[in-house]
Amino acid sequence: MSDPLRLGIAGLGTVGVGVVRIIRQKAAQLEARTGRKIEISAVSARSQKDRGVPLDDYAWEDDPVKLATRDDVDVFVELMGGATGPAKDATEAALKAGKDVVTANKAMLAEHGQELALLAEGEDRVLRFEAAVAGGIPVIKALTEGLAGNDITRVMGVMNGSCNYILTRMENANLTYQEAFDEADGLGYLEADPELDVGGIDAAHKLALLAAISFGTQVKFDGVQLEGIGCVSIEDIHQAADMGYKIKLLGTAQMTGRGLVQSMTPCLVPATSPLGQLEGGTNMVVLEGDHVGQIVLRGAGAGEGPTASAVLSDIIDIARGLRLPTFGQPADTLKTAPSANSGTPAPYYLRMTLHDKPGALAKVATCLGDAGVSIHRMRQYDHLDDKAPVLIVTHTTSRDALDAALAKLPKTGVLASDPVALRIEEV
């Protein structure tokens, strides 16, 4: 029997408490599965309030950096959050002090992952982050280990449960975006800064991490083409449904000849596809490999139990002696790839309202045609006063051509509202 593996846990929010709870409950199973006792030496949090789980057995540190560097800590478990500040300071201190690190911090890794991975590997330490992406779904492990014999050709995912909850509620209860947003907020589903959720930032952090692992590239969060769900109206959801689609905040990462495409934007996906059928707060990740084909993983993307389960899997790997580079291959071998943010060509859904003047529709069609965007379907409907809503589905086109057309549309003088443009992803 090896020595116990001793943890220092910083951050005792929902996830931290969940991790403490599992380690207390399952001491015997964890020892049977890893061949080592897993123990908590010390904890740290902003306040010593009662959290419903006994903490008296553990040393207390106010300062997470002190916790991270304690002699009786083998693994620093960072559950504070924040891209910089105490989380990053303590992570760096832990690695430099020869500790392994397990974190659930997507923002820190998406923005400083390369730097931290280099530090970890330079110190011969591991830095693991299964809980940072898609909660309880073991997607990092699936990519770095289960599918390691493949070249990953594309990764897609619905990875923000709050956005999916809002979009699902809009459709199922016929709510406006604002009504569904308020409902989600009232239920505590949204971050203190809701833009992290509905602006797609949280999901984009996750996508950037998956892309780095999938394509052997340095994580590049600012390369993600980002659009939140605030532009989606109930009208769009109804129109999409009529055509057999659902609207999802969909992340896509793909390596192309022009560079790495990373996008996190509302998209239309077929209603009958696994992604289209995903309702409420559940997450889904779709992995495509050259040999394995398509693998779909689905599960809870947040919450105490699922996220703690993912943190535990990293701790268990370390206890078992599994030592992999942070992004699946050594950080100094990760390539930099140019961002190809115009994305891969796709059909687009366009909705706009026109002033009801003779020739208005023709002007829009001409504008699109001049930019090389060919129209698959076009429909004027629900004529209202002097405004005419128009729905257009394009043939497959580049985003550049579409943007050129959209830039010229206002000059026609026929637009009564800004156009909504959503990619159609035939997954």
Added chain:
Amino acid sequence: MSDPLRLGIAGLGTVGVGVVRIIRQKAAQLEARTGRKIEISAVSARSQKDRGVPLDDYAWEDDPVKLATRDDVDVFVELMGGATGPAKDATEAALKAGKDVVTANKAMLAEHGQELALLAEGEDRVLRFEAAVAGGIPVIKALTEGLAGNDITRVMGVMNGSCNYILTRMENANLTYQEAFDEADGLGYLEADPELDVGGIDAAHKLALLAAISFGTQVKFDGVQLEGIGCVSIEDIHQAADMGYKIKLLGTAQMTGRGLVQSMTPCLVPATSPLGQLEGGTNMVVLEGDHVGQIVLRGAGAGEGPTASAVLSDIIDIARGLRLPTFGQPADTLKTAPSANSGTPAPYYLRMTLHDKPGALAKVATCLGDAGVSIHRMRQYDHLDDKAPVLIVTHTTSRDALDAALAKLPKTGVLASDPVALRIEEV
């Protein structure tokens, strides 16, 4: 850089050729991901025919046992198949000679897994089998590693693509069982002995392996309650669809107070559930853990690429130094659990044809009632000549009570055909 990892591959069918192909194609990536070269030293197969992949670089052995014990082999890759015979002989020889073993052989492990795991662990060797269950889906890894912080509460799966193809074709093309069977056979989807597929044996092998890993029990294939899809008629599929269900060959494993339930039988599942929506040859595994909740994994369950991808993931784990016990915890700590094969109580779908005599329906109802089986819905339909088809949906009942009722039904003298009884699983 460590020494190369040298493989001996026995069996050059579809999967073996796929493994050779990936190792030749991806030498550089595999080295980047594992820090070691992965090389093939020698191969073995029944004949030296051309297989579309160059084999001249490798030594040839007619005898797999000789291959398995060669000095220049570190890992024996067993892709011959068969529960005993050369596959088992060579596996045992390899372990005793100090080689690690990777296999795709579900029959061998389901029937001799405990004995082989004990042998491997006694020799301090690893025996891995990701490819044996659900093809390219990394489900063994998800259970033993990704969800290792959980107590698994239930495992379910549709794990025989050929059966799911037949059932899907029956529904979508309105074919009889025999027509769909013949079509699948003509397409080469069925094993030489098709009973392995349609009799549920292949899928039951996989279920027994998942159960052992999930519940820390010794693998017990003969504890699986087994029923093939031959009893399912197009009539059942239509009746199920009318009630909002699909019929799937569903595996379920669950630890109960009465013991381990393992069943692989045709079941009704909600048409809108992930399992219900699974069409054609794809596999799906549903894992439920006490902390993570429900995780659904979906992907190709067979074929060269997906299965070779799974074999590679085991080889890569070994190259990276990951050394886990075969069933996730040491084989000598695996418990034996009694089989509780009456299963967990559930509602059942019953279909039978009665002779059209006064009081026939009452006799059936009485028979069920006497056994304690309560009827939720009962319907006589499509009256044909002097035969009356009857459809019954029971309230939740134990399988024992249902079997008692079914045993008494023939004595009523009103049955014109054997009843079909299918569990309804509200997944």
